[in-house]
Amino acid sequence: MKQVPDIIDYDLKILFIGFNPGLRSAATGHHFAGYSNKFWKLLAAAGLTPYRFRPEEDRALLAVGLGVTNIVARPSRAAAEITKAEYQAGKEILAAKLSLYRPRLACFAGVGVYKEFAGRSNIKCGRQPVPTVAGVTDFVVPSPSGLTRIVFAEQLAYYQELARLLACSTQLEER
Template identity: 75%
Template structure:
């Protein structure tokens, strides 16, 4: 399986961060490509993008000052397949990316992703009280995976809050 390339640039408004690419993302080479993944619908419904994008249009996020990366680059069927060693290496790589590219907001697509990054329990969605990298705000949205039990409307609230941070 091939890795899915980052969509990243300096001084982004938002850098979205996932666990790792799923199998469909690896097969297509595009982020959040799973058929049941809600990421693209949430971006459009919240007003973060002016239209609904398809995963193969993920590069267009740079137009609005957004990017995407993952805490672990290796694709897998499920995040449960990621090893402790991969997370450890991924944390350091991600910290380096945040320091180098300096997005305004690091938006973690799921509580679990953020928990793996900062290694602390008791995480909730929304703006986090502490920045893990100086000058970069940490924000957590519910996982857009189709496996999540959180209703679309409840997820949308956090994407709308995120939009309010960058306006």
């Protein structure tokens, strides 16, 4: 099964970080490609993209200052299949990416992703009080997977909060 390439560059506004690619993403070569995945719908509804991108347009995220990577590159049917060793190796690789590319915000698409990366428990969605990489703000949103039981409106509220945080940080930078 092929890996899905990162969509990453320097000076991104937001780098979204998932668990790992699902089987449909691996088959198509595009992030968040699962039929029931709400990622693209959430980005558009929160105003983070100018319209609802299709998974095949994932590379166009760079044009609006967004990127995507995963804590583990190996595709699987479910995140539950990821081993502790894969998480540990992925954690080191992700920390290096965040240090190198320095996105303004690192948005973890799922509480579990952030728990694995930060090694912290009792995580709540929203801005995290302590960054894991100096100079990069950590933010957690619910997983957009179709397996998530959180209703769309509640998920959207966190993406809207992320958009507001981005707007505030952009205004501060412009001063």
